[in-house]
Amino acid sequence: MYDNYYYDCKVIKDLFFMCMKLHPSPNKCKSVFDMWIKCSYNVNIGILK
Numbered sequence: 001m002y003d004n005y006y007y008d009c010k011v012i013k014d015l016f017f018m019c020m021k022l023h024p025s026p027n028k029c030k031s032v033f034d035m036w037i038k039c040s041y042n043v044n045i046g047i048l049k
Helices: 002-022 026-048
Strands: none
Touching: 002 026
16 A cells, blocks of 8 residues: 555655756645645655554
8 A cells, every 4th residue: 555655655756856946936836835834744654564
């Protein structure tokens, strides 16, 4: 189940880095960053279970 999460996180992380390249202002990418943090958290919980 968390394999899926992990894949999504990688996609979100890539999006975040792409976003940072395009918009050096962190505010533009904050929502993507928040998604990434949430995703990483979910993955860590999944791995710990």
